[in-house]
Amino acid sequence: MNQHDLDVLDEIQRRVLWLATRIVDAANHDRDTGDGVKVGGHQASSASLVTAMTALWFHHLDAEDRVAVKPHASPVFHAIQYLLGNLDKSYLPKLRARGGLQSYPSRTKDPDEVDFSTGSVGLGAAAPLFAAVTRRYVDAHFGPRPHSRFVAIIGDAELDEGNIWEAVADPATTGLGNVMWLVDFNRQSLDRVVPGIRINQWRGQFEAAGWHVVEVKYGRKLAEAYARPGGETLRDWIDRMPNEQYQSLFGLAGPALRKQFLDGASAEVAAFVADIGDDELGPLVTDLGGHDAQAMLDAYAQCDAVTDRPSVVFAYTVKGWGLPIAGNPRNHSALLTTEQVDALRAAQGLTAETEWDRLDPASPAGIRAGERREALSRPPRERALGVTVPETTRVRANKPVSTQEVFGRVLVDLARDPQVAPYLVTTAPDVATSTNLAGFINKTGVFAPTEQRSWTEDRMLRWTESPAGQHIELGISEMNLFLLLGQLGLSWDLSGQPLLPVGTVYDPFVLRGLDAFLYGTYSGSRFVVAGTPSGITLAPEGGAHQSTITASVGLELPGVTFLEPAYAGSLDWLLCDAFGQIAGGSAPAATAAPAEDGAYYFRLSTRPIDQAPFEAARARLGDAVLRRQVVAGAYRLVDAHQAYPDLADAPVVQLAASGAVLPEVLAAAAELAEEGVAAHVVDVTSLDRLYRAWQRTLRQGVRTATVPSVPGALRSAFADRVPVVTVHDAASHAMAWLGSAVGAPAVPLGVDEFGQSGSVRDLYELHDLLPGSIVNAALAAIALR
Numbered sequence: 001m002n003q004h005d006l007d008v009l010d011e012i013q014r015r016v017l018w019l020a021t022r023i024v025d026a027a028n029h030d031r032d033t034g035d036g037v038k039v040g041g042h043q044a045s046s047a048s049l050v051t052a053m054t055a056l057w058f059h060h061l062d063a064e065d066r067v068a069v070k071p072h073a074s075p076v077f078h079a080i081q082y083l084l085g086n087l088d089k090s091y092l093p094k095l096r097a098r099g100g101l102q103s104y105p106s107r108t109k110d111p112d113e114v115d116f117s118t119g120s121v122g123l124g125a126a127a128p129l130f131a132a133v134t135r136r137y138v139d140a141h142f143g144p145r146p147h148s149r150f151v152a153i154i155g156d157a158e159l160d161e162g163n164i165w166e167a168v169a170d171p172a173t174t175g176l177g178n179v180m181w182l183v184d185f186n187r188q189s190l191d192r193v194v195p196g197i198r199i200n201q202w203r204g205q206f207e208a209a210g211w212h213v214v215e216v217k218y219g220r221k222l223a224e225a226y227a228r229p230g231g232e233t234l235r236d237w238i239d240r241m242p243n244e245q246y247q248s249l250f251g252l253a254g255p256a257l258r259k260q261f262l263d264g265a266s267a268e269v270a271a272f273v274a275d276i277g278d279d280e281l282g283p284l285v286t287d288l289g290g291h292d293a294q295a296m297l298d299a300y301a302q303c304d305a306v307t308d309r310p311s312v313v314f315a316y317t318v319k320g321w322g323l324p325i326a327g328n329p330r331n332h333s334a335l336l337t338t339e340q341v342d343a344l345r346a347a348q349g350l351t352a353e354t355e356w357d358r359l360d361p362a363s364p365a366g367i368r369a370g371e372r373r374e375a376l377s378r379p380p381r382e383r384a385l386g387v388t389v390p391e392t393t394r395v396r397a398n399k400p401v402s403t404q405e406v407f408g409r410v411l412v413d414l415a416r417d418p419q420v421a422p423y424l425v426t427t428a429p430d431v432a433t434s435t436n437l438a439g440f441i442n443k444t445g446v447f448a449p450t451e452q453r454s455w456t457e458d459r460m461l462r463w464t465e466s467p468a469g470q471h472i473e474l475g476i477s478e479m480n481l482f483l484l485l486g487q488l489g490l491s492w493d494l495s496g497q498p499l500l501p502v503g504t505v506y507d508p509f510v511l512r513g514l515d516a517f518l519y520g521t522y523s524g525s526r527f528v529v530a531g532t533p534s535g536i537t538l539a540p541e542g543g544a545h546q547s548t549i550t551a552s553v554g555l556e557l558p559g560v561t562f563l564e565p566a567y568a569g570s571l572d573w574l575l576c577d578a579f580g581q582i583a584g585g586s587a588p589a590a591t592a593a594p595a596e597d598g599a600y601y602f603r604l605s606t607r608p609i610d611q612a613p614f615e616a617a618r619a620r621l622g623d624a625v626l627r628r629q630v631v632a633g634a635y636r637l638v639d640a641h642q643a644y645p646d647l648a649d650a651p652v653v654q655l656a657a658s659g660a661v662l663p664e665v666l667a668a669a670a671e672l673a674e675e676g677v678a679a680h681v682v683d684v685t686s687l688d689r690l691y692r693a694w695q696r697t698l699r700q701g702v703r704t705a706t707v708p709s710v711p712g713a714l715r716s717a718f719a720d721r722v723p724v725v726t727v728h729d730a731a732s733h734a735m736a737w738l739g740s741a742v743g744a745p746a747v748p749l750g751v752d753e754f755g756q757s758g759s760v761r762d763l764y765e766l767h768d769l770l771p772g773s774i775v776n777a778a779l780a781a782i783a784l785r
Helices: 005-029 042-048 049-060 073-085 091-094 123-142 156-162 161-167 198-210 220-227 233-240 243-251 252-261 268-273 278-285 293-305 338-349 364-376 405-414 439-443 476-489 507-522 550-556 568-583 612-621 623-632 657-676 687-704 711-715 737-744 759-764 771-784
Strands: 064-067 150-155 179-183 211-218 313-315 424-428 469-474 500-506 528-531 561-562 598-601 636-638 651-658 680-685 723-729 746-750
Touching: 005 042, 005 049, 005 073, 005 091, 005 364, 042 073, 049 064, 049 073, 049 150, 049 179, 049 364, 049 651, 064 123, 073 091, 073 211, 091 198, 123 150, 123 161, 123 179, 123 507, 123 550, 150 156, 150 405, 156 179, 156 338, 161 198, 161 476, 161 623, 198 211, 198 313, 198 737, 211 293, 220 233, 220 278, 233 268, 243 252, 243 746, 252 268, 252 278, 278 657, 293 313, 313 636, 338 550, 405 439, 405 771, 424 439, 439 469, 469 598, 469 657, 476 507, 476 528, 500 568, 507 528, 507 598, 507 623, 550 687, 561 568, 568 598, 568 623, 598 737, 612 623, 623 636, 623 687, 623 711, 636 657, 636 711, 651 657, 651 771, 657 771, 687 711, 687 737, 723 737, 723 771, 737 746, 746 771
Parallel strands: 064 150, 150 179, 179 313, 211 313, 424 469, 424 500, 500 528, 528 598, 561 598, 651 680, 651 723, 723 746
Antiparallel strands: 636 680
């Protein structure tokens, strides 16, 4: 790059620095929130990346490239988007305001186009890596897409997060030459200047995982000084200087800086800098490569040249570059004073009237911004898959069967559908066979970038690895599972190809990947995940493998629909409906709820249960009515008035349950009939859909000051306002709200302590899930009435 172009980039980066700083300043000083709570922002953390990000957007990136921006650098990102003409000026003073710019880049909430949401540190770094895994899969199955580079801009403190190294080490992420991580190596964390520098450790870890490592440590001034006779002594001293001492230089100037710099240095170093004036010494010894545009562009070019593995760039920077708080150990959340902002504005040649202006479109910098806007523009992407998923695979079970087994059978049946099959892709963290994906894998194979020879023959599992495979196997990392699912579910946007992603995981370990699960759904990703087996019904495995709070997690996670069917027919309908919603090919009218936008979490079991009760309900209600109620969230499995007509005048109770405990609930209903109590049995297939329907009516009533209505899903399943007993192989509170929803006393039964090893009966007895306990709970509920 010639000097003219470098000068243009320098002018642009100075304006980016000003805008990013002022965006935070305006949020804190110009806006009265009225609540006394600090708005915050990260002027110093933004400043350290101004050069690196300006070089990316105003020179290096192409339209098809995708970038995750360090959370605390969001003001820089928005400043760049504004200068490119992609963000309206009205948003600039609205950082962290309602309807304004988000605290951290958000795909779903920011007004400008964000490729990857960031915020929970470490996840935004790994997301582009798994987006590249997804692209490799898409290219192999649907033909090469336009070349994209997947870039993550991350803070060096993010490398303390364990999920970073889980992602780097996973075999599924190897060989991705279109990935570049850019580490803002400012050697500060939230609380302090980091003692010591871990670059050698991190370099070794990346190289051991097969990554290409680039360090951008020095700017041109220092590089030229090192080239002079005796310059090696200066370089050796700066390399050996304690990090805390080096960082302290940024708050000093003149003789004070010289004294601090030479503290502990050799006579040779002192002699080398003796003829360098006090005003020149500071800018020289603090000339870091991360603030040299040419050095950064050279590093990006080096990464592009390495096409057989991912690259990581360590850009040495100073936190607070270009600001009076540069290098201050407590500058992470520090804000410039009004006087300091005024001085920075004046140094930019701006006034209060012109401070938010874009670059002059006739100037070289403005011309560059216009050219880059055109170069980076993208056409709209289509999210809908354009295929119709069948409402059912017509799965049938003539003997007791588990939902986990049926899940695998439905996937295999869908893999036979020529419309649906090409888009199905499954993944699992080394639990594919034990979560019943073996049938799908046998039919479709395992994905590998190149054909792999199979050295063993297994009649039960044909583990054929090739570019045609449709299962992506991961190492034992639930974080990686949800990170990959999240990116597979965004493939319509990031790779131009909608998919139908499915993941499986042992239900207790959903919690291990919860941060990444939440990250994917916050980003608007759409996928299916099955947690199986679940609950204390996984009896012999003991408390460490028995999930009890996952139902509550599924119910509470925004952007997730939680489902826990008990029977083969209902699972078939619900799974096909989920795929139909993701594909955009099924009519929303087929459900009793509005069309959903998000992920689907199925909590399944390995306990075989008798299918006859469901078939009896099918015969009583008919397929159309039963399917509608199943998909809406609940249906009456046993209607006591029809099953026991001689109990027409008897006390009535409703037994509501989900999943594997239905056999005990049915047995309890029969016992209650013998005791003269009519017990309806309600199979709750989706607590989530029931709760959302109830909340919609409540919110509508609150907002309009009217009496809330009873939503249809609850009204059809719980027709009578009579006492309720909820029974769940999960924490009892997950279903306890049903009493309020139907306006009746409720007794919730569930698992509120850690389990232990034993038989299903043993554990159900310990947690009051046997028929006798359910009967007693029903009598107590009637007494409460």
